[in-house]
Amino acid sequence: MVEVQNEDLDIEKIAASGQCFRLCRQADGSWLLAAHGRALRIYARPGGAAFDCSEAEFDALWKTYFDLETDYARFRAAVPARDRYLSAAAAYSRGVRILRQDPWEMLVTFLISQRKSIPAIRGCVEALARAGGERCRPADGAASAPAELPYAFPSPQRLAQLTQGELAACALGYRCGYVAAAARAACEGKLDAAVLGGLGDARLQAALEALPGVGPKVANCVLLFGYHRLRGFPRDVWILRVEKEEYGGHIPLRRYRGFEGVIQQYLFFYGRSADGAPGPRQAGPQKTSRAAGARNPG
DNA sequence: GCCCAGGTGACGG
DNA sequence: CCGTCACATGGG
Numbered sequence: 001m002v003e004v005q006n007e008d009l010d011i012e013k014i015a016a017s018g019q020c021f022r023l024c025r026q027a028d029g030s031w032l033l034a035a036h037g038r039a040l041r042i043y044a045r046p047g048g049a050a051f052d053c054s055e056a057e058f059d060a061l062w063k064t065y066f067d068l069e070t071d072y073a074r075f076r077a078a079v080p081a082r083d084r085y086l087s088a089a090a091a092y093s094r095g096v097r098i099l100r101q102d103p104w105e106m107l108v109t110f111l112i113s114q115r116k117s118i119p120a121i122r123g124c125v126e127a128l129a130r131a132g133g134e135r136c137r138p139a140d141g142a143a144s145a146p147a148e149l150p151y152a153f154p155s156p157q158r159l160a161q162l163t164q165g166e167l168a169a170c171a172l173g174y175r176c177g178y179v180a181a182a183a184r185a186a187c188e189g190k191l192d193a194a195v196l197g198g199l200g201d202a203r204l205q206a207a208l209e210a211l212p213g214v215g216p217k218v219a220n221c222v223l224l225f226g227y228h229r230l231r232g233f234p235r236d237v238w239i240l241r242v243e244k245e246e247y248g249g250h251i252p253l254r255r256y257r258g259f260e261g262v263i264q265q266y267l268f269f270y271g272r273s274a275d276g277a278p279g280p281r282q283a284g285p286q287k288t289s290r291a292a293g294a295r296n297p298g
Numbered sequence: 299g300c301c302c303a304g305g306t307g308a309c310g311g
Numbered sequence: 312c313c314g315t316c317a318c319a320t321g322g323g
Contacts, residue, residue: 018304114305120321121304173319178306215306236304268304 001143002058005048008072010095012044017096017269018118019225021109021125022153026146034129034150035101036061039136041146054141067097067228075262078255085246086263089270096265098224103193104186105153106226107208110218111178120171125153127170132158156186178213185211201229224261233260242271 011031015023022034023042031042040062041052051058063069076090112124132154138145154162160183167176185191196204201223208219217234224232233253235243243251256263 110304113303115303115318116305116320117303117322119303123321168319171320173321174317175319213306217305221304234304237302238304272304 002051002053002055002062003045003048004051004068005045006068007047008076008095008097009048009066009068010044011042011049013093013095013269014066014097014099017093017265018272019265020099020101021118021122022129022150024150032146032150034136034152035065037134037136037152038139039142039146039149040139041142041144051139052142052144053139057140065100067100070097072097072262075256075259078259079263080255083252085242086267089266090263092273093266093269096269098228098230098262098265100228101225102153103196103222103226104156104191106222107182107191107211107214107218108153108159108179110221110225111182111211111213112172112175113221114175114213114218124170124172128159129153131166131170132162156183156191159183160187175213178211181212197227201231204229220261224264230259230261231257233264236268238268238271239264242267 011023014020015025015031020033024032026032026041029044031044033040033042038061043050043052051062053062072094076094079086079090081087108128109121109125113121116124129151133151135149136152138149159179164176164180167179172179182191196207199207204227205216205219205223208214208222209216214222217236220232220234222232223229224234233239239251243249251263251267253260253263
C-alpha cells in the first residue's frame with residue numbers, strides 16, 4: 001500500500017470529473033481503476049489517497065498516471081481573487097487533476113461522448129471493454145483482489161475485429177461509423193501515438209480533426225486527457241453556459257497560458273455540480289453576478 | 299411520452 | 312462566414 005498525502009489529489013472528485021470513465025466505486029467504498037492493463041484499487045483518504053500496489057509499480061506507472069509530479073497548487077494560485085466565480089470553482093475543484101490516460105482510449109471515449117450523458121458514456125466504454133478487451137491483471141503487490149477484475153480498453157486491432165452488430169450492441173448509435181473509421185485508421189498506422197505525440201498542439205489537433213466525428217471539442221479532449229496538452233480547452237455545453245452566464249461571452253484565459261485545460265476542468269466540474277449531476281456538490285456554485293473584471297477580449 | 303446529453307457534418311443563406 | 316438540422320440511444 002502506497003500512501004500519498006496531497007491536498008490536490010481527491011479520487012472521488014477525479015472520478016466525477018468526466019475525464020476518466022474507468023474509475024469506479026466499489027461496494028466497500030474503495031475505487032477500482034482499469035488502466036495500463038491492470039486493475040488498481042485505490043482508497044480515498046483525507047487529503048490524499050492510498051494505492052494498493054507495490055512501491056515499484058507506483059513509481060513506474062501510477063505516479064505518472066495521476067500526474068503527481070505536477071504542482072496543482074500553482075495553478076490554483078494563478079486565479080485572482082477578483083474573479084469570484086473562478087476562485088470558487090478552483091476551491092471547489094481542489095483535488096481534481098489531469099490524468100495521463102491512453103491517447104487511443106481517449107479518442108474513442110470522446111468520439112462516443114458527443115450528445116451523451118456522462119453515465120451513458122461510462123456504460124458505452126464499459127460495454128466496449130467487455131466486448132473487445134482482455135481482463136486486466138491485478139496491480140503488482142496488491143494486498144487484496146477485487147471481486148471481479150475489469151476489462152482493459154480494447155486495442156485498435158481488437159476494436160476493428162468487432163462486427164457491426166457487436167459495436168452496435170455497445171449502444172454507440174450513429175457513432176459506430178466514427179469508431180470503426182478510427183479503428184481502421186489506427187490499424188493502418190495513421191494514429192501512431194508516438195508520431196502524433198511529436199506534433200505541436202495545432203498540428204496534433206488538425207490531425208485528430210481529420211477523422212470523421214472529431215471536431216474541435218473532441219480534439220481538445222484528446223489533447224488534454226490523452227496527450228496531456230494542458231493548453232487544450234474543450235468548449236462543451238457546460239463551458240459555453242458558464243462563459244455566457246458568468247463571463248458575458250468570453251472567459252479570460254490570458255493569465256493561464258499553458259494550463260488552460262486545468263482551468264477548464266475546474267470550471268466544468270464546478271459548473272456541472274450545480275444541478276442534477278451525480279458527484280460531490282456540498283458547496284455548489286451560487287448564481288452570483290458575473291465575476292468582476294471578467295471581460296478581457298483577446 | 300418528452301427532453302436532454304462533455305458535438306459534428308451537411309446544407310443553405 | 313453564419314445559423315439550422317438530423318443523428319441513435321439511454322436516463323431523468
